[in-house]
Amino acid sequence: GAVVSQHPSWVICKSGTSVKIECRSLDFQATTMFWYRQFPKQSLMLMATSNEGSKATYEQGVEKDKFLINHASLTLSTLTVTSAHPEDSSFYICSATDPGGVGYTFGSGTRLTVV
Amino acid sequence: ILNVEQSPQSLHVQEGDSTNFTCSFPSSNFYALHWYRWETAKSPEALFVMTLNGDEKKKGRISATLNTKEGYSYLYIKGSQPEDSATYLCAFMVGSGYSTLTFGKGTMLLVSP
Numbered sequence: 001g002a003v004v005s006q007h008p009s010w011v012i013c014k015s016g017t018s019v020k021i022e023c024r025s026l027d028f029q030a031t032t033m034f035w036y037r038q039f040p041k042q043s044l045m046l047m048a049t050s051n052e053g054s055k056a057t058y059e060q061g062v063e064k065d066k067f068l069i070n071h072a073s074l075t076l077s078t079l080t081v082t083s084a085h086p087e088d089s090s091f092y093i094c095s096a097t098d099p100g101g102v103g104y105t106f107g108s109g110t111r112l113t114v115v
Numbered sequence: 116i117l118n119v120e121q122s123p124q125s126l127h128v129q130e131g132d133s134t135n136f137t138c139s140f141p142s143s144n145f146y147a148l149h150w151y152r153w154e155t156a157k158s159p160e161a162l163f164v165m166t167l168n169g170d171e172k173k174k175g176r177i178s179a180t181l182n183t184k185e186g187y188s189y190l191y192i193k194g195s196q197p198e199d200s201a202t203y204l205c206a207f208m209v210g211s212g213y214s215t216l217t218f219g220k221g222t223m224l225l226v227s228p
Contacts, residue, residue: 004158034215043119044204044218095159103149103161104216 002028002098006107013084013114021079021110023094030096033077034104035069038091047092050077084114117141119207121219128195129227135191136222138205142186147208149216150179150190154201162190162203195226 003026013019023033032051036044048064050056050071058064066088068080081088093109120139128134140148147166151159163172168183176193192199202223206216 006158009156036218041220043220044206046215046217049215093159098161101161103151103164105161106151106158108156108158 001101002026002096002105004030004094004096004105004107006094006110008110009108010111011113013112015085015114016083018080018082019084019112021081021092021094021112023077023079023096023107025075025096025105028096028099028105029074030077031074032097033071034095035067035077035079036093036095038093044093047079081112084112086114088112089114117207117209117217119205119217119219121203121205121222123222124220125223125225127225127227130196132195132226133191133193134195134224135189136203136224138188138190138207138219140186140188140205140207140217141209142184144209145183145186145207146210146214148181148183148188149204149206149208150188151204151206152201153204153221159204192224195224197226197228200224200226 005024007022035047038044047062048056048058050069052071052074056069071077095104095106098105122137150162153159163179165181170181179190181188202221204221206218
């Protein structure tokens with residue numbers, strides 16, 4: 001089936017630095033990629049929807065200048081957390097529509113800790 | 116704000132037990148209901164996408180039912196095995212296939228040998 005490879009799986013960074021998370025669709029073209037965030041004991045919350053070649057659509061309350069999304073190719077979408085602060089520490093995960101299967105295909109997620 | 120509720124929050128059963136979980140969602144403007152299985156350190160895996168009231172889907176020992184009029188879906192696991200241990204997520208989609216998913220918090224299942 002379709003696979004989305006997400007890296008890194010975990011990252012620790014200092015407050016004020018930026019972190020980039022990558023999601024690659026390995027065997028299909030992901031026209032649309034969704035980025036979610038999950039805080040402890042909470043549900044996956046959609047942050048933004050990115051479409052290849054166009055600007056991402058951000059959900060209400062998500063700062064687009066802080067969470068930069070780039071979807072420059074059909075197989076790669078990136079999320080950059082700029083000037084990260086401890087409150088950005090969370091679990092981030094991407095997903096894409098599985099063209100040949102059921103539902104959406106997810107990456108394995110990235111645990112971000114900002115110290 | 117759409118609210119998707121899952122119960123129970125967690126469940127611990129013995130190998131061979133059958134179990135079921137509930138997902139409740141708004142009954143208006145329904146488009147689809149997704150179920151995912153999410154094992155620790157892995158990617159969520161799609162189990163079912165259900166769209167029609169009365170739908171019943173099956174994959175091996177796992178099955179799901181859907182009631183869109185009252186806004187709930189049940190997921191059943193027959194004869195639970197330790198490898199069924201995972202968090203089971205449901206997600207609700209309104210309106211059309213172009214809208215986004217709203218997830219519940221999940222039910223964490225632990226199956227002991």
